[in-house]
Amino acid sequence: MAVSKQKKQEILEDIKKNLQDAKSVAFTSNNALTVEEISDIRGGLREVGAKMMLAKKTLIKIAFKDVYDVELSDEMLDGQIAMLLSFEDEVGGLGKTNDYIKKLGEEKIKFMGSFLDGTLSGAEETKALAKLPSKEVLLGQLVWVISAPTSKLVGTLDSLVASFVRVVDATKSKAEAEGKETIWDLLK
Numbered sequence: 001m002a003v004s005k006q007k008k009q010e011i012l013e014d015i016k017k018n019l020q021d022a023k024s025v026a027f028t029s030n031n032a033l034t035v036e037e038i039s040d041i042r043g044g045l046r047e048v049g050a051k052m053m054l055a056k057k058t059l060i061k062i063a064f065k066d067v068y069d070v071e072l073s074d075e076m077l078d079g080q081i082a083m084l085l086s087f088e089d090e091v092g093g094l095g096k097t098n099d100y101i102k103k104l105g106e107e108k109i110k111f112m113g114s115f116l117d118g119t120l121s122g123a124e125e126t127k128a129l130a131k132l133p134s135k136e137v138l139l140g141q142l143v144w145v146i147s148a149p150t151s152k153l154v155g156t157l158d159s160l161v162a163s164f165v166r167v168v169d170a171t172k173s174k175a176e177a178e179g180k181e182t183i184w185d186l187l188k
Helices: 005-021 035-047 057-068 092-104 123-130 135-177 183-187
Strands: 024-029 050-054 081-086 110-116 119-122
Touching: 005 050, 005 057, 005 081, 024 092, 035 050, 035 092, 050 092, 057 081, 081 092, 092 110, 092 123, 110 123, 119 123
Parallel strands: none
Antiparallel strands: 024 081, 024 110, 050 081, 110 119
């Protein structure tokens, strides 16, 4: 069924709006996915603030050129292509899609490339990005790394203070046993 010029323009505007709002975009080849699998992937992507869009490659290319001033290659858009748009966490949609790739296999769905922070990356770079933890996990790890030395310092100081208190108590007991009034008298 042919799509009217008016409908194509509406689809193009929708793609552009989504591209403008997205923090990252990835492309997957979905040559053998069933409708049920696509629905499952879309549901999983919604959980991480991302979405999957299917559109004609020519419309995707035009929208990408208009929004980012980037030309997409035919190799990146080979096969039946879907765009994965992440709106919250830059790698959230990539990570969730990577889970589905592991589950379903690359013969059904695979990364073709991505666009993140103004950089267009190929399939291999996109796979590497997809393996990164989410921004929240990375921030948590950073906080732990930063706070670990402080925690160790506090523990060391606490143990030094506790040792000092034990020495003072022992010295005080010894001073009292020898009939001295203060610890300083014991040291004389």
